[in-house]
Amino acid sequence: MLTFKHAGVLAIALAATLMSSTARADNTSPVGVWKNIDDVSGKPRALIRITETNGTLRGTVVKVFPGPDEDQNPKCGECEGARKDAPIVGLQILSGLKKDGDEYTGGEILDPENGEVYSSNLHLIDGGRKLSVRGYIGVSLLGRSQTWIRQ
Numbered sequence: 001m002l003t004f005k006h007a008g009v010l011a012i013a014l015a016a017t018l019m020s021s022t023a024r025a026d027n028t029s030p031v032g033v034w035k036n037i038d039d040v041s042g043k044p045r046a047l048i049r050i051t052e053t054n055g056t057l058r059g060t061v062v063k064v065f066p067g068p069d070e071d072q073n074p075k076c077g078e079c080e081g082a083r084k085d086a087p088i089v090g091l092q093i094l095s096g097l098k099k100d101g102d103e104y105t106g107g108e109i110l111d112p113e114n115g116e117v118y119s120s121n122l123h124l125i126d127g128g129r130k131l132s133v134r135g136y137i138g139v140s141l142l143g144r145s146q147t148w149i150r151q
Contacts, residue, residue, distance in 0.1 A: 027128025027150070030057060030104065034131055034148035043067075047151060048093065057104055057122075059094030061112075078115030088112050094133075097122060109135045118143065 029052070036046045047063040066072050074088045083091065097107030103123035110117050118135035125132050129150050136143025 027124070029128075030122060030124060030131055033062065033151040034059075035151055036133075036148050037146060039144060039146045046088070048148070050094065055098055057094060057097040057107065058092055059109075060090065060092045061088050062090075064088055074112070076110075076112045076115060079110070079112065080115060083110070083115075094120065109133065111135065 030050050031052050033047055033049050035044050036048055037043070038045045044065045046061050046065065048059045049062045050057055050059045064074060066074060075085045076083050076088055076091060077085055079086065091110070091112060093110040093112065095108050097104035097120065100106070103121055105121040107120045107122075108117050109120035118137060119140075120133065120135050121140065122131055122133045124130070125147070131148040131150070132145055133148055134140060134143055134145045
């Protein structure tokens, strides 16, 4: 006989199962929070939250990891227009990416270090635990890639 106590345990088990399957499903999409690793120093630089609206991805910096000798609240001093001197935390750095097969293309990425905006594409790797992010000028061969780690 199923008692109220057993029903509660069953409900908790069911909720845990659903949450774990949801977590696994998240690995099929870049939506989530990612740690950006500097491709030169190998050190973490920022956490970026990627969201999707109407099939288009965008990414916003939610936390930075400045070195001890760096500005602890950096601004985008090299950016132009509305982004000029904007705090990097809260800054949208990815935009316009749309799913194209196994990757997301047609977007742009801002490098807050130099204020430059590059064409961008990205795709999930390592079972969705990592994200390969490429910024480039003109053709994808003329650019650089970073690997971001899902948080």
